[in-house]
Amino acid sequence: MKIIFKQRKYKIAIVTSLALLLSTTVFAQTDEQKGLDISARSDRSDRGFGDSQVNLKMILRNAAGKESTRTLVLKTLEVPDENEGDKSIIVFDSPADISGTAILSHAKILDADDQWLYLPALKRIKRISSVNKSGPFVGSEFAFEDLTASELNKYKYMFIGIDTCGTLKCNKVERYPQYQYSGYTRQVAWIDTDIYQIRKIEFYERRGDLLKTLSISGYKKYTGNIWRAQHFVMKNHQTGKSTELIYSDYKFKTGLKDNDFQKSDLRSAR
């Protein structure tokens, strides 16, 4: 008995250590699944908006606090298929010298987007290369990839814990960009446990260092259960520069169609 007991004890020890080993891997899977589930819930909470139109003010600040401002209109057409990106047109209103300049994007999930640029002074529509989404967008701290909708399948996910975010409780989820030419190795997103919206994102650049932090606030609920934030601040930790985005006059289901997101529409987009 003693021996058996000992043996059993030994067995139990092996089993428990095995179980422990297993559990860590099992938990690891769960963390990935959990990260995906949280992100999916967050992403899907704004599905079904159809199309939207919003005014956007961008305030760029350098390290010394010197400001410059851009205003633009962003029109988006939701493409329901999760394996395809949305279509959007950005039209600049100011500064005055780029007024009427417009960019059309047919977003892809893992490939380069189809993108066209309209230059009103020459009345020229140019197909442009879009492999590089990580460069600064109109001199701001936002890269094009930070601005386009955070489509679910653009990342792989991992739940890494619970943290406070302001007065709320947040899930911390790490996201790993799947796009080959992304400027980031990983991002950490704070998604609140109340309405499942992103409150903060840290961006880690290719070398692995923290590059930027994005803070998102002013969430408002629109008809159809659509949540939209009004205020974004991107702070670059390496240069001390920051960019603030203020969204206003959100309009949904304005009747925009696929036809309004063709390249010739860039000319009359203003």
Add this chain to the structure above:
Amino acid sequence: MKYIFKFIAIFVIAFPTVTHADKEKLSGYAAIESRVFTSDAQFSNQFNGVQSSLILQPEFSSQTVNGMEKFSFIPFARLDNRDTNRSHADLREAYWLHSDEQWELLVGVNRVFWGVAESNHLVDIINQTDQVDSVNGEEKLGQPMVNITTEQEWGRLSFFIMPLFRERTYPSEEGRLRSDAIVAKEVVYESRDEQRHVDLTLRYSHYIGEWDFGVYYFKGTGREPRFTSNGNQLTAQYDQIEQIGTDVQFTNGAWLWKFEGINRLQNNYRFNAVVGGFEYTLYQIANSAADLGLLLEYMHDSRDKNSAKAPPVEANDDFFLGARLALNDTSDSEMLMGVIIDRNDHSTVISLEAKRRLNSHWKLELESRWFNNTKENTLLSQLKEDSFIALRVARYF
């Protein structure tokens, strides 16, 4: 001038009918430009030194809330202190556009650009070049037209009826960047209808995946004149032409592959011309925010050098090498440098264009062109003393 007043009159009459329009916008710019010629003039009566201009281009547009009706009105004026022909006014745009889901109808004056290449705008044919405004061939005179377009799943089909021809602008006797002989005010047309010959164009364009392409047929008065010598003057002769043109771009990652080609029948004589090449972009060079684009294009033109047969052309067997630097800073600083090398006589034209925003309203632009090794090139040798640096300060509103 008469022509401009006529259009302004039509607009003043037509405008009250759209005063219920809901989105109105007044924008545009005013600029001061100074052009410095580094050498003394080659020909008699040309000025030396600095040439200065005042430029005004207000832009008024108005559209209904649903976007179906749109008016655009863009007059342009330049006042030059050295060249009387360079002081000129034009209507760049003055049109009414009606568009619904699949159809567009535009009536009035408009500018239309076609093409993909940087060194030579070969297929671009709707508008006449405003040569006195800039030698880069990118400034165009407004073209009166009726334009009907349909946008379908299978592409865009656009038909142009152009009832009034615009003559190319040339420097006056005191002006720089001209040939020895001055281009006379009186011109000759092949068509009996002269300036009122109705020109027609049909263009189809579309894109499939990474390919963007267009093809058109043009029949009417050719925009490029031939010249006949008339004492110490040149007479511009505008022939009737038929032209087929195509432009293609293949966008593959950081590579843009470009091609333009034309086949033209002019003066009972048929010829081809092509321009093709690539632009490759290096992103965020040396860990900065700047992008550097490298350009290489080749131009070929099979037309006869005899001016009795075809209009003169510079880019007949030439390479273009260029670099585009975009700093991606808050001032949108940008620079395009390039050199066109003639493979036969080894003449070169070096160009530099740079721009930078000074603040939310002011912008600074620089343009420079250098003509080198031109002695065996009959066209460029006329410009051998005309290398210049131009600086422009513009106030946008």
